[in-house]
Amino acid sequence: xxxFAERHxxxxxxxxxxxxxxxxxxxxxxxxxxxSLAVPATMYLILSDAAAMAKxxxxxxAITVLLRATSQPEQVHSLxxxxxxxxxxxxxxxxSPEQGLKELQRRLGSEDVLAGLDHNPLPPVLVVHxxxxxxxxxxxxxxxxxxxxxxxQVKLDAxxxxxxxxxxxxxxxxxxxxxxxxxAAVVSVVINTVRLQVLAAREEIEICKLMGASDAFVRxxxxxxxxxxxxxxxxxxxxxxxxxxxxxxxxxxxxxxRYGLSFQVQSLQGLESVMGLLFALVLGWIAASSxxxxxxxxxxxx
Amino acid sequence: MTDSVPMIEIxxxxxxxxxxxxxxRGIDLQIQAGEMLFLGGPSGAGKSTxxxxxxxxxxxxxxxxxxxxxxxxxxxAPALEAxxxxxxxxxxxxxxxxxRTVEQNAALPLQIQGLAGAEIQKRVAAALxxxxxxxxxxxxxxxxxxxxxxxxxxxxxxxGKPALIVADxxxxxxxxxxxxxxxxxxxxxxLAGVTLIIATHDERLVRSLEGRLVHLDxxxxxxxxxxxx
Numbered sequence: 001x002x003x004f005a006e007r008h009x010x011x012x013x014x015x016x017x018x019x020x021x022x023x024x025x026x027x028x029x030x031x032x033x034x035x036s037l038a039v040p041a042t043m044y045l046i047l048s049d050a051a052a053m054a055k056x057x058x059x060x061x062a063i064t065v066l067l068r069a070t071s072q073p074e075q076v077h078s079l080x081x082x083x084x085x086x087x088x089x090x091x092x093x094x095x096s097p098e099q100g101l102k103e104l105q106r107r108l109g110s111e112d113v114l115a116g117l118d119h120n121p122l123p124p125v126l127v128v129h130x131x132x133x134x135x136x137x138x139x140x141x142x143x144x145x146x147x148x149x150x151x152x153q154v155k156l157d158a159x160x161x162x163x164x165x166x167x168x169x170x171x172x173x174x175x176x177x178x179x180x181x182x183x184a185a186v187v188s189v190v191i192n193t194v195r196l197q198v199l200a201a202r203e204e205i206e207i208c209k210l211m212g213a214s215d216a217f218v219r220x221x222x223x224x225x226x227x228x229x230x231x232x233x234x235x236x237x238x239x240x241x242x243x244x245x246x247x248x249x250x251x252x253x254x255x256x257x258r259y260g261l262s263f264q265v266q267s268l269q270g271l272e273s274v275m276g277l278l279f280a281l282v283l284g285w286i287a288a289s290s291x292x293x294x295x296x297x298x299x300x301x302x
Numbered sequence: 303m304t305d306s307v308p309m310i311e312i313x314x315x316x317x318x319x320x321x322x323x324x325x326x327r328g329i330d331l332q333i334q335a336g337e338m339l340f341l342g343g344p345s346g347a348g349k350s351t352x353x354x355x356x357x358x359x360x361x362x363x364x365x366x367x368x369x370x371x372x373x374x375x376x377x378x379a380p381a382l383e384a385x386x387x388x389x390x391x392x393x394x395x396x397x398x399x400x401x402r403t404v405e406q407n408a409a410l411p412l413q414i415q416g417l418a419g420a421e422i423q424k425r426v427a428a429a430l431x432x433x434x435x436x437x438x439x440x441x442x443x444x445x446x447x448x449x450x451x452x453x454x455x456x457x458x459x460x461x462g463k464p465a466l467i468v469a470d471x472x473x474x475x476x477x478x479x480x481x482x483x484x485x486x487x488x489x490x491x492x493l494a495g496v497t498l499i500i501a502t503h504d505e506r507l508v509r510s511l512e513g514r515l516v517h518l519d520x521x522x523x524x525x526x527x528x529x530x531x
Contacts, residue, residue, distance in 0.1 A: 003416050010413060011352030207397050212361060213414045300379050 002123045008220070020196055020248035026229065027192050033233030037280055038240035040179035041268065046052055046243055047173060049176050049265045051168040063142065064155040065126040071098075071150040080126060088132045088141060095125040118144045123152060133168070184232075189288035190226050197225060209299050219292045226288025227281055234280035238273055307371070308332040309466070309497055310356060317351050317521075325351040327521040328365065333499065335465070336490040338513035339531040340529065341501040347518040349501035356499060358382040369466075387415055387491035390459030390496075394471035396451045398443040404430065404454055405439040411462045433487060450482035455488060466472050467491065469500045473507060483508050484508045 019026050067076060076094060083092045095103070100122040128145075130138060142154045198205065205218050245265050252263050268276070310333040326348045327505075333339055338421060341349040354360040357366055358374055367374045369385065377385065387528040390411075397408050405426055412422040430436050433453040443451055452472060459467050469488070471482030481504070489511055492498050500510060509529050517525040 005416055006419055007413075007416060143490045203397070204399055207399065208414060209383075209411070210391060210393075211411045212384065212389075214380065214383055217414055251453075279308050284422070 002242070007217075008224075011220035011224050012228075014221035018221070018225050026056070026193075029189060030229055030233045030236060032189050032238035033186055033229060033280075034240055036182045036189070037234060037237035040175065041237060041241040041276060042244040042248075043178055044175050045241065045265050045268060046248060047171045050263070051171050058218070063128040063130065063138065063145070065128060065151055066153040066155070067126065067150050068122055068152045075150045075203055076124060076126070079150060083128055083145075086141070088130050088137050089128055090131045091129045093127040095127060096124040097124055100125060101271065110216035113289075129161060154192055154212060155247055155267050184281075186230075186280070187283055187287045190229060191291045192283055193229065194222050194226050194288045195295070198292055205295070206299065209296075212218070215293070215296050219289060219295060222292045223285060223288045226284040226291075230280045230284030231277070234277045238268065238276070240269060286302040304415060304524045306334065306403075309335040309337075309370060311368040312365070312369075313367075315355065315362050315367060316364040317355060317360070319362040320426045322469045325521055326355075326362075329518075331499065331516065331522055331523065333524075335497050336492070338489065338498045338511070339500070340505075340508045340509070340513055340515045341499065341518060342505045342515055343503065343518035344522075345503060348501075348521040349518055350470050351521075352518070353470050353499060353501050357391060357468050360479065377522055383481055383520075387411070387462065388464055388465035388466075390407055390431070390457045390462060390464040390474045391519065392452070392455045392467065392469035394474040396443075396455050398454060400443050402443075404435060404441050404446070407443060407454060408457045408461055411458060415462060418419070425461050425463075426457075428483075429461040430454075432460065449483065452476060452480070452484055453487070456484070460491065466499070469498070471502055472500060473502060473504060480508070489490060 068081075080092050080094060083089050097120045101120050104122070127139070130141065132138065142156050145151050145154045208218055244253055245267060249264050252265075256263055309515070310331070311330050312331040314335075315329040315331075316324065318324050328350075341352060342348055351360070355362050355374070356369070357370075358377070362375060365386055370470060374382065374385070374387070399410070407424050408426045408429055412425060417425075427436070427439070430439055433456050435450060435453055435457060440445065443454060446454060452475070456469075456472070459469070467488075472488070473484050476484065485500075485507060488500065492513075498513075500508070504516075507513065513529050513531060515525075515527055515529045516523055521531055
């Protein structure tokens with residue numbers, strides 16, 4: 001265990017020595033990494049909050065289930081209970097024909113709605129609020145509801161749900177595509193930086209290999225070099241993302257305020273920040289390892 | 303030649319480089335443990351190539367090399383690395399790290415072996431003392447003379463307590479006085495039981511030391527005899 005700690009201690013010391021040897025060049029590399037990470041992180045924050053706001057403005061999707069007039073209260077209660085336990089359903093509200101009539105009167109502003117009719121023709125209704133906006137999920141729920149004998153008709157605004165889902169899905173795809181492009185850029189930057197370090201240390205690597213150093217021994221300091229760059233770049237990116245968020249909120253607050261609207265982007269949560277940093281470290285590890293391995297492969301005796 | 307199993311057994315060894323040049327053309331050689339063997343011959347005779355093959359730095363084109371019963375041709379790259387960790391190596395061009403101290407240079411093989419810090423310090427101090435660099439531990443190799451740098455290389459080769467040391471032209475860049483001092487140092491290791499294989503083009507220097515001299519020319523062994531008193 002002590003030997004393990006010493007080996008890694010030597011490797012980290014060596015990596016820090018390399019970072020200190022060229023402070024300006026390494027700072028610029030870290031800045032590029034930070035920018036490449038901060039741009040998708042900021043986009044993610046803005047787009048995810050925008051999508052959430054769009055959903056909030058539109059209200060949760062609701063399915064109106066028209067029941068047969070002959071439905072018994074226990075049958076309605078049983079159906080309501082079954083629906084409440086479904087994972088995609090957030091709540092189920094029963095609207096009796098009397099409540100429906102009152103709502104209709106309120107909306108029309110007239111108490112004479114039933115003039116000329118001898119009875120209330122409105123059916124009992126269940127209003128099902130869902131958690132999902134996925135049109136496939138909603139259509140499946142609609143089909144399931146039609147199976148119940150007391151259900152007369154199911155009304156679902158599928159087109160609205162489809163549009164909202166398409167918009168949020170598109171925004172997610174844009175963020176993912178952007179993140180992938182910038183992740184590739186980050187990997188390229190780290191590979192190139194580590195490759196330059198490896199070339200500068202060519203003599204040292206060759207001497208170590210002559211003395212029987214394993215690939216892991218040679219690779220370790222360069223992997224730590226890449227990881228430290230990514231860690232510093234990642235931390236700087238978190239700071240940049242927060243600054244960008246504050247700037248965006250100030251600008252959007254002023255602009256949207258003129259139209260009586262408000263939209264505030266929230267900070268990255270602790271878990272999101274940690275996951276982002278871990279992602280950056282994994283990228284750094286892959287990039288640095290591949291840069292050194294390519295060089296070591298050429299040194300192998302054949 | 304004794305009847306015991308040789309430490310190194312070389313049979314029909316050839317090495318052809320990618321450019322078609324044949325550096326070794328069928329070497330047969332047996333080296334016993336505890337021997338002090340000089341490889342003589344002019345530049346391009348194949349001395350360095352033979353040393354590199356014995357040390358597992360390079361792979362042969364044909365023939366076999368056995369070291370302590372292990373056939374090197376069949377070893378994987380990691381197994382060859384493990385083998386090299388147990389061989390001391392001295393190079394004519396020193397191959398020192400000039401951004402590290404004398405002590406850190408000497409410690410490199412032990413760090414590669416993964417030894418603990420306290421053990422490394424103890425062994426490095428002893429090795430530097432042995433080659434007369436005890437007081438220069440914290441100096442840069444840039445502050446050392448040519449002879450001192452070569453002694454630092456020897457300390458680095460010695461520090462892992464290897465049973466075999468290979469040295470490629472260790473006196474090549476030194477004047478006669480320093481050269482003799484270095485060879486005397488090697489002789490003292492040999493007397494302590496270390497097997498030494500030393501490539502040198504300066505056969506006058508080795509004739510004063512007792513040992514075995516194998517003369518190479520154009521990739522072939524042309525003589526194999528004794529030197530010294």
